[in-house]
Amino acid sequence: MSQDNQEDSSDFWIRKMRQGAFAEAWQFSDKVLASRAGKPCWHWPRHFQYIWDGRSLEGKRVLVRCYHGLGDTIQFIRYAPLLKAMAAKVIVWAQEPLIPLLETVAGIDEILPLHDGTPEADYEADVEIMELPHIFRTTVATIPRQIPYLHVAPRPLAPANKQISVGLVWKPGDWAPHRSIPFDYLAPLANIKGINLYILQADAQEAGWQDGFGINPGAFNLYEFARVIKGLDLLISVDSMPVHLAGALGVPVWTLLHAEADWRWMEDREDSPWYPTMRLFRQAQAGDWESLILRVAGELENLVQTKTLALLPK
Numbered sequence: 001m002s003q004d005n006q007e008d009s010s011d012f013w014i015r016k017m018r019q020g021a022f023a024e025a026w027q028f029s030d031k032v033l034a035s036r037a038g039k040p041c042w043h044w045p046r047h048f049q050y051i052w053d054g055r056s057l058e059g060k061r062v063l064v065r066c067y068h069g070l071g072d073t074i075q076f077i078r079y080a081p082l083l084k085a086m087a088a089k090v091i092v093w094a095q096e097p098l099i100p101l102l103e104t105v106a107g108i109d110e111i112l113p114l115h116d117g118t119p120e121a122d123y124e125a126d127v128e129i130m131e132l133p134h135i136f137r138t139t140v141a142t143i144p145r146q147i148p149y150l151h152v153a154p155r156p157l158a159p160a161n162k163q164i165s166v167g168l169v170w171k172p173g174d175w176a177p178h179r180s181i182p183f184d185y186l187a188p189l190a191n192i193k194g195i196n197l198y199i200l201q202a203d204a205q206e207a208g209w210q211d212g213f214g215i216n217p218g219a220f221n222l223y224e225f226a227r228v229i230k231g232l233d234l235l236i237s238v239d240s241m242p243v244h245l246a247g248a249l250g251v252p253v254w255t256l257l258h259a260e261a262d263w264r265w266m267e268d269r270e271d272s273p274w275y276p277t278m279r280l281f282r283q284a285q286a287g288d289w290e291s292l293i294l295r296v297a298g299e300l301e302n303l304v305q306t307k308t309l310a311l312l313p314k
Contacts, residue, residue, distance in 0.1 A: 017263040022139045029134050030054075051128040052135065062087040063123035066094040066114055068130055069173075070222075071241035073098055074248050075264070075274060078144045079132040080107035091121045092129075097222040104151040143273050148250035155227035157217050158196050164233045164307050166300070167200040168214060171207040172240035178258050179238045181289045183208030188297035189236075190214065194304035200228065200235070200242065234303070236296065239265070247275030254279050254296065259286040 013032075016025040033054050041049045046067045062083060066073040073094055084090045084107035094102055096113040103111060112121060127135065136142075157165065168189065170181040189197065190213050197214035201207050204216055220228060226245055229235055235246040235253040239262060246253035255278055257265055265272060265280055272278040283292050 014263045018267045020140045020266055022133075023137070026134055026137055049128065050131070051126050052131045055125060057083065057125050057127070057135065058086050059088050060125040061089040061123045062091065063119060063121050063126040064090065064092045064094075064129050064132075065119075065126060066092065066098075066129045068128075069241065070095055070098060071244040072130055074101075074150070074241065074244040076129045076132055077102060077105055077108075078146070078149050078248070079129075079136065080105050081146070082136055082144060083107060083132065084109070089123075091119075091123055093119045093121065100223040101150050101152070101226055105149055140273050145273075145276060147276055148248060150226065150245070150248040152223070152226045152230050152249065154231035155224065156231040157198055157215070157228060162194075164195045164304055165198065165231065166195045167198045167229060167232045167235040167237070167242075169201050169235070169237035169240060169242050171201060172238055176239075178260075178287075179240065180207075181238060181256065181293070183210070185289045185293050186213070188293055189300065192297060192300055192304060194307075195300070198228075198232070200225070200237075233307075234300075236300075243278065244275075247272070247278050250277055252277045252279075254281055254299075256289075256292060256296065257282045259283040259288075 013025050013028050016022070016028065033052075036050060037053075047069075049067060051065055051067075064080075064083070077092070080090055080092070089109045090107055091110045091112065092102060092108050093112045093114050099111050099113060102108060110121070112119060168186070170183065170186060172179045199209055199214045199216040201209060202219070209216065217228070225242075226249060229242065229246050229251055230249050232246075232251055235242060235251060236256065237243045237246070237253065238256050239258070243253050243255045253275070255265070255272070257280055259282065261282060264274065270280050272280060281292055281296055283289065285291075
């Protein structure tokens, strides 16, 4: 199957995953897996490569290759304990900035930094991390929900007070511009009283941020960024790595979605079976971020009122 055909054939799979019909998606994946036999993919971009050949991982030394984005690794590393329950050894070949966080995940025996060469690991079977839901025939009901599965000590950005600490991210990587919110649309969030609004956007100035809008605490490495998120009361973010990080840490997170959202957020849901602390806000019309932000601002004002009342002495 060519790379182009592989991409075309994914439409059925994506539709079933969005509908929550995971079992039908895995039946389709089984057929795709059978069609790949003997067909190399190493010449494709790494995030298109498939690894698992369908064989059992029982009792094997298994290498987990993290070939997609940081958020994908964070989302699917939850399978490490399930994999460890069947495998003799679990080796994770992951993006180097994630390693200090992955060291807190149960079920991993060894972690190696990902690079473009050959893994320095002794393994008998290997999988790409996003193949793990297929391997375990995951359904909506059986998604591993042991939250949190990443563990860090919180790093509060301000002394404890009655203000709600809210982090804000409005732009993902450049590869997904349709997920970005123009900075000017965020204005309704700027004047909400009762919150400390922290700008956690990477390269905030390049993303449109202007001094005086929220509090910009500066840049952090990924481990310290996780500690900052753990210290928040709420993260508000577009679909990007930080929402996975917050979800995996068990931090409340509001995820702002384009009308044509990624399959993992499914359809017509305001919650996510992947992350119990997540709430989904979806565009009503493709490209209409303005209405979505007004809705988020209203919900945030309601939250502030409720939280403030809860904090008042009785």
